[in-house]
Amino acid sequence: MKKLISKLTAISSPSGREEQIRAFIKEEIKNYCDELREDKLGNLIAIKHGGNTKIQFAAHMDEIGMIITDIDENGFLRFSNVGGISPHRLYGQRVRFQNGMVGVFGAEKVEDIKKLTLNKLYIDIGASSEEEARSKISVGDIATFHHEFTDLGERVVAKSMDDRIGCAVLIEALKRVTNPQNDLYCTFTVQEEVGLRGARTSAFGIEPDLGIALDVTATGDTPEAERLAVKLGKGAAIKVKDLSIITHSKVKDLLTELAKTNSIPYQFEVLPFGGTDAGAIHLTKAGVPAGVISIPCRYVHSPSEMVDLNDVEAAVRLVVAVMEKKIGWS
């Protein structure tokens, strides 16, 4: 599992430019499903048959990034955010482009660091002229954080755990499931970070009876943290609410019951901010009961997102339990 997470997080895959991660996941799962589809926005859908109830699992392939908006006469790049990025997290960090080019963030002189905005930051790719920069990078190219995977034992750190860890959970569940009791539509979605876009169009096509997103959630277990009940290492988090969804009680009960009967460690999650693919799925067509199995994660949307492998294992087991439970909601 560590190896899979390490490989997944090594890939640069900003929203709207998910080609590389899609190719990797495709290769990883092709022998573990009955059918593999790619839709018009680029969602990858692995189908495994097993029953009448259609379950859509969704883990997003994209990560936050920086899109180049201008290249100046000295070869410095200006950028805008793709997804939620705080300017204060950028200075001194490195980015990588999909062609492998690496750059570092620099900032204009600012009197008050609190007033630092993305507009005052730039990316330096070591080019000494505009011409040199333009030969390597084009306006419209998207970079992502450049930071290696680090193994801390029970816990691991990497960029883009949001939501490669969800992808890892879904890939692993697909490999482990032996006796599916439902039709499984394992969807690796695009463009979640800019507005749940891939989930919306994929759900429209799939018309699931049940939707379950797999994504990270913030924790409240660090010094002076915002008060949140979720803790790293305390199990898979069953989402009750965020800004995009109030989990359907039928779905919350199903997940809780399965966690209990299979002795899977779990915790409830109420997130006062953020949203996930389940938000888009549950409003599809005439409505879809939906919920989220979250993987607790510290330092979300930073280059160093941390998860606990025990939580990851719990999430995999809970997903497999859903896959193998005859649900009968069709």
Add this chain to the structure above:
Amino acid sequence: MLLRELCELNAVSSREDAVRAYIRNRITEKVETVTTDKLGNLLAVQGSGNTGPKIMLTAHMDEVGLMVVGIDNSGLLKIKTVGGIDERVLLSKRVVIGPNRIPGVIGAKPIHLQEKEEREKPVKLPSLFVDIGAKDKADAEKEVSIGDLAAFDVKAGGFGDRMFKGKALDDRVGCAVLLNLIENHYDFPLYYAFTVQEEVGLRGATVAAFGINPDLALVFEGTSAGDVPPAKKHQQSTRLGKGPAISFMDRSIIVNQALIERLVKVANEANIPFQFRQSTAGGTEAGAINQSQTGIPAGVLSVPCRYIHSPVSILSLDDFENTIKLADAFLKSIERRGLPV
């Protein structure tokens, strides 16, 4: 002149009748069918029997404006903005209200009655009113009703070196591009959608895209230009005279890479100047279309406009003409090479 006529029509979001009638009249003979859908989008089709991908071109008919929300005892009208308008541009502008084009002037408390602090700040919307010359409430009610929409009263026309000024260039210029393209014929099914209510949330495009469900859509817009002082180069979204602006991303969409590459390629091949829209702010109909049904690839070509969403904006006629050329080259590339995505 087409662009002048379009700009002098009034079509504040949800009351697009005048522009719709004008366009319908011009295109009826040039298309197979022309219909108005339930929200008011004007939809026209060419080559519906052709094989090949279904392409949709859109431009929105509506413009930003004001709504009458109250009439006070002295006959002055209280107003709200419809779509995004910088309140500071409103004072002392002339407007026309409703289908009968009742003239009015936007007024506020005169300067000699203002306190010192008031003089130092722009007048906010709640302190503005429209004066239609009525002597009292009853008199005003004979001419206007609450809910009537007001548009800026501005003459349009060319000036300077191939420049053009007028209200509502966003998005009459897009409508004008479509009206030029509709003279051509392509060998695939082509749907023209002149949409409603873009300025209040991409509403017309949302339902037009669902109904048509094309394989690819191209949206034509007037977009803001930032080439005025003191904006630094990297803060300028687009620049007048530098060609049509190709979008790579805005708040509503990240444009498919292959679609961007095709637009760049055909522009280079045909020697048409272009620029990238170097801002990710704002939303376009491409976002709504992209999210329709099972997902529809969409792109945006824009004509840069200075002072957008104000009573008068400015564009370059060269940019306008090059937008038509680039769109035509792109559509021809679909005939030869098929869809880019």
